[in-house]
Amino acid sequence: ARKMHRRNRPFRTEDLSRMMYNLSMTATEVVQKWRGEEEEEEDIEADEDDDFFKKPKTAQSGEDEDRYIPVYDYQELEEKWEDEENIEALKSRFAIGHASGKGGDED
């Protein structure tokens, strides 16, 4: 039970370092699992069911080329960055106004 509990908490650094060199998982699976994005059991069952049909599908569907610029839903982003809360939260990452000199020296 404890194990299950641990697994459900995403974004733990130890988990990533453990999974990173576990070659039985693909990189995509590692990332999904680490982010806690997928329900594993369901996926495994689905794989067993139609393994034969699924493979070519995944290979063809979607953008499976390397890319540098990430794909975003800009509609969503616009809403996100119109929100005052998000703007305020991000402002700590900037050196603003008079604090710019000070912030730079501290770091």
Add this chain to the structure above:
Amino acid sequence: MSEPSGQPLIRFTGHRHLTTRLLLATLTGRAIRISQIRSSSHTHPGLTSAEVSFLRLLDAVTNGSSIEFSMTGTTLVYRPGLITGSAEGLGAIGGVVRHELHKECATRGVSWWLIPLCVLAPFSKGNVNVILHGEGCITGATPAGDVSADTVRTAILPLYRHFGIERNIELRILKRSCAPGPGKSAGGEVQLVFNHQVRLPKTLHLLNAGRVKRIRGVAYAVGVSGNNNARVIAAARGVLNKFVPDTYIYSDVSSAPLVPSNDRNNPSGKMKGAVGFGISLVAESSTHCFYSADVASPPSGGMPPEDIGKQAAYQLLEAIEKGGCVENTALDTMLCLMAMGSEDVGRVALGRDVAGSEDFVQLGRDVKEFTGSAWGLRDGAEDKEEVVVSVVGRGVGNVGRKIA
């Protein structure tokens, strides 16, 4: 070096991360075999023209490389040679390697060639001076997700400073071009001058991402009215001004590049290459970490400049929010250089989302295949927003400069 030295071929499958793998193979001098390259595709199996072109470029800047394809191009064996750079008589004329990107290569932006080439350059025996040109050379951002050459110049090349590589590095954009529509040509031209070769890059300890102190950018309009630039810039500033007062975006208006028209009646005829506009934004932090964003008008057109400016600004904010010292675009560059450093532990802090990306995991695995050392991960010190990656350098560095 290309002799089979008893070391077995390192085997990979699939077409993903091809440039990174070839890059690591060249740097470590290990021969690799990549199989099942798009073997499941019925329409385009095997290597794409862009990938073949990249192999040719590798061949041009190295001496003694051997590249073998299978009949269908789905299997590739690459035995790397010595990185010689633009040495006379080995592909270079007048100290410059001119590498033509053909029309079919227009699926990728020129940055796709440039970024790996830049990683090779510090380990070269001689100076590196490469001109990429031709009908497939796109300097702008592309729908395939390649950044613009401006971003390479302003956000990737300055990163080399962290490794003690900073002199005589320049990327000149000689002719701009945007992503062409299907069947059209681009016709851009860029020159990479990389004359600072090192024995070993310095060990990196970059744990503090600092604060963003300024934003710079380049808005480019190729063959269209410069008014588009003004509108893109105004929209981007509208979003970014809330955050940083020190925002400056250059405007670069150029005419459309001329490409051979391939008209039988007029063999010397020229026609205009792809037109369009776009913007590259780069945020610099107080500790010289860079975050970039790139948006360009789609080849089909029909996107107002305001949207492009805004999207670029949002993309930049998103990259800054992810945090860490390295953004996704620069991941390959930074971590490859760290892995090639002296036999010491280098550390770098990454944002959670950057470390949790597929590219990062795969890169870690590939590097382990080549160098045998795995990366260590632990939580960042202050708040748990970051992951600190420790990379042990390989300590071999530049084979060509060993004696010097």
